[in-house]
Amino acid sequence: MITLSDVSLQLGRNQVFDHVDLQIERGELVYIVGGSGAGKSSLLRMLYMDLQPDSGSVQVGEFNSTLIKRSEIPYLRRHLGIVFQDFKLFDDRSVFENVAFVLEVTGVKRKLIAKKVSDALSEVGLSQKRNELPVHLSGGEQQRVVIARAIVSEPYVLLADEPTGNLDPDVAVEIMSLIKKINLRGITVLTVTHDYNLVKKIPARILQIKDGKIFDVQFKKNEPVKR
Numbered sequence: 001m002i003t004l005s006d007v008s009l010q011l012g013r014n015q016v017f018d019h020v021d022l023q024i025e026r027g028e029l030v031y032i033v034g035g036s037g038a039g040k041s042s043l044l045r046m047l048y049m050d051l052q053p054d055s056g057s058v059q060v061g062e063f064n065s066t067l068i069k070r071s072e073i074p075y076l077r078r079h080l081g082i083v084f085q086d087f088k089l090f091d092d093r094s095v096f097e098n099v100a101f102v103l104e105v106t107g108v109k110r111k112l113i114a115k116k117v118s119d120a121l122s123e124v125g126l127s128q129k130r131n132e133l134p135v136h137l138s139g140g141e142q143q144r145v146v147i148a149r150a151i152v153s154e155p156y157v158l159l160a161d162e163p164t165g166n167l168d169p170d171v172a173v174e175i176m177s178l179i180k181k182i183n184l185r186g187i188t189v190l191t192v193t194h195d196y197n198l199v200k201k202i203p204a205r206i207l208q209i210k211d212g213k214i215f216d217v218q219f220k221k222n223e224p225v226k227r
């Protein structure tokens with residue numbers, strides 16, 4: 001599903017990735033960890049092709065960074081569900097409208113939008129709140145809306161950058177459980193996290209970015225992962 005082949009990336013003076021190879025199979029759930037400035041966001045940006053590697057290639061589904069034209073990048077992004085901190089909800093639109101928006105801009109028919117949005121809201125447990133404004137929801141509920149918006153177009157990969165970052169520990173576990181449920185439907189998930197409590201509670205593959213490389217690391221219970 002995702003392959004990095006001999007990828008190097010320099011940003012400013014930082015060698016963020018140095019001849020990195022990585023393979024992620026369809027249906028995997030993967031945590032991405034690493035210290036501040038290690039390159040976690042840069043990895044996600046390469047996957048949605050907002051950043052091009054200086055050398056090597058990034059393959060996401062049928063899209064390859066060395067072949068893709070700028071005009072094709074929106075098609076790639078339609079296959080990606082994106083849950084980022086700076087990708088806010090519209091305060092003046094209802095929960096339903098926030099989720100529907102993604103489909104409206106891609107020209108999906110009204111009836112189909114209603115069905116897809118209802119399904120997505122039901123999946124995240126927010127059917128009852130469809131007419132609320134986001135400001136009337138709790139932080140965890142708002143994050144559920146963000147997740148509904150990310151999955152409504154039935155992506156094959158979900159990319160999440162600290163999806164539980166600002167939430168209480170219990171709510172964070174609920175949100176991660178929801179992401180796991182979505183993953184079990186067959187969607188490949190990559191999620192950046194700093195939260196080892198979460199990794200402990202909901203175990204999955206862990207990739208650590210360090211010194212320009214990406215390592216698979218084993219999480220040992222009772223022992224903090226070194227950062």
Ligand SMILES: Nc1ncnc2c1ncn2[C@@H]1O[C@H](COP(=O)(O)OP(=O)(O)OP(=O)(O)O)[C@@H](O)[C@H]1O
Nearest residue numbers: 011012014016034035036037038039040041042043
């Ligand atoms: N546009 C840029 N120009 C120069 N350097 C950059 C640029 N963007 C990012 N960097 C540097 O590249 C490195 C990787 O940044 P990145 O944002 O991917 O790290 P991160 O692991 O997501 O960090 P954090 O956990 O702090 O968000 C950092 O050293 C950062 O300062």
